Amino acid sequence: MSADKAALRTLTALLEQRTGQQIGPNRVWRVETVLKSLMKERGIADLRALAEAVESRRDPGLAGDVVEALLNNETFFFRDAQMFDQLRTTVLEQFRERRATSRRLSIWCAGCSTGQEAYSLAMIFADNPVRWNGWTIDITATDVSDAALAKAKSGFYTQFEIQRGLPVTSMLRWFDQVGPDWRVKRELSRYLRFRRHNLLMAQTGRFDLILCRNVLLYFSPDRRREAFDRLADSLAPDGLLMLGAGETVIGQTDAFISAPDARGLYARSPAKARRVA
Numbered sequence: 001m002s003a004d005k006a007a008l009r010t011l012t013a014l015l016e017q018r019t020g021q022q023i024g025p026n027r028v029w030r031v032e033t034v035l036k037s038l039m040k041e042r043g044i045a046d047l048r049a050l051a052e053a054v055e056s057r058r059d060p061g062l063a064g065d066v067v068e069a070l071l072n073n074e075t076f077f078f079r080d081a082q083m084f085d086q087l088r089t090t091v092l093e094q095f096r097e098r099r100a101t102s103r104r105l106s107i108w109c110a111g112c113s114t115g116q117e118a119y120s121l122a123m124i125f126a127d128n129p130v131r132w133n134g135w136t137i138d139i140t141a142t143d144v145s146d147a148a149l150a151k152a153k154s155g156f157y158t159q160f161e162i163q164r165g166l167p168v169t170s171m172l173r174w175f176d177q178v179g180p181d182w183r184v185k186r187e188l189s190r191y192l193r194f195r196r197h198n199l200l201m202a203q204t205g206r207f208d209l210i211l212c213r214n215v216l217l218y219f220s221p222d223r224r225r226e227a228f229d230r231l232a233d234s235l236a237p238d239g240l241l242m243l244g245a246g247e248t249v250i251g252q253t254d255a256f257i258s259a260p261d262a263r264g265l266y267a268r269s270p271a272k273a274r275r276v277a
């Protein structure tokens, strides 16, 4: 194996070991590009020198910074708009009926990146204050990336980011302009709690709805199966899992089955529900 290939292998193995994310041959070109500024900042000449520095553990923060740089944080508001429409018009309405006594809904955005997905979800509730009056809505949003979480918590978005997927009326309603950027209003951020969580680890808590979108598709099949098991353990017996528009559980896990009448949403499989209920 050439030294360059060995270096690539060291760096991509580090990412996989810490986050489960695999970088396939068709995306490996990305590695050098996304690590360029980190190498420049630290005066590291090339990937080989970077891999050696990581392995030597001279700089304790380096491995974590490499992982941060390699994570794919692509996201935008109301990504896959029909899925959010379905949540608003059908799925959350069903939960409103089923949770009419407790008037409490607990939602987990797993792999929330820089927060747009979680804020989009919060807007569904905040836009309908009369409908959700008297309800306790808790949205827990987590990610393995500290940098993504810091941005999510800050609620600051550039003009480019705020325009991606967000209707102008929602932008003006839920964000304040601060210089060239936009900052989320307290009336929206109050629905959310951001915290660090790695999907390779168990999560404590029971959620009615889990969004885990565009995260597990880069896991190896075994890691993905384990992650699905943990997600099922974190879901209420009648809870639902929502994946990205291009993702499915079919052929990936026996912990979930397609939810009747809801495209792209999944319920715990009866066997799993019995085991952990």
Ligand SMILES: C[S@@+](CC[C@H](N)C(=O)[O-])C[C@H]1O[C@@H](n2cnc3c(N)ncnc32)[C@H](O)[C@@H]1O
Binding pocket: 018, 019, 020, 021, 071, 072, 073, 074, 075, 076, 079, 110, 111, 112, 113, 114, 117, 142, 143, 144, 145, 148, 197, 198, 199, 200, 212, 213, 214, 215, 244
């Ligand atoms: C492509 S973004 C998707 C963001 C959002 N869910 C969406 O669909 O727009 C994937 C996110 O998953 C996070 N991620 C990757 N591996 C993870 C892991 N093991 N645990 C938690 N988050 C992870 C990344 O940091 C990144 O922010």
